[in-house]
Amino acid sequence: MQTRFRDHTRDLFEKQGLKNYPYWLTVEKDGAQPKLVYLFGHDSKEAFNAAFDRFRVDPDWVKARDESEAPGKIVEKVDGVFYKALPFSPMK
Numbered sequence: 001m002q003t004r005f006r007d008h009t010r011d012l013f014e015k016q017g018l019k020n021y022p023y024w025l026t027v028e029k030d031g032a033q034p035k036l037v038y039l040f041g042h043d044s045k046e047a048f049n050a051a052f053d054r055f056r057v058d059p060d061w062v063k064a065r066d067e068s069e070a071p072g073k074i075v076e077k078v079d080g081v082f083y084k085a086l087p088f089s090p091m092k
Contacts, residue, residue: 001036001074008064016051016058018042021091041091045082 019041
């Protein structure tokens with residue numbers, strides 16, 4: 001999964017106007033597989049949704065996804081949460 005994000009996904013997000021911010025892996029107490037957590041920036045929820053919809057059907061993304069999942073599915077579930085930065089946040 002890290003290889004796919006490092007080599008393909010981040011650039012494809014940028015291509016659609018999605019601003020990449022930090023990427024993390026969780027540290028699971030029970031030794032379970034870590035989860036990939038990352039942040040995007042965008043001007044509005046509507047603009048983000050339109051950009052992400054374009055990303056999902058981008059032929060370069062479909063190819064990268066299918067090739068990386070040939071041995072088996074990588075992602076089981078994607079959760080999206082929207083945040084609004086506070087005025088004193090360095091990330092506005």
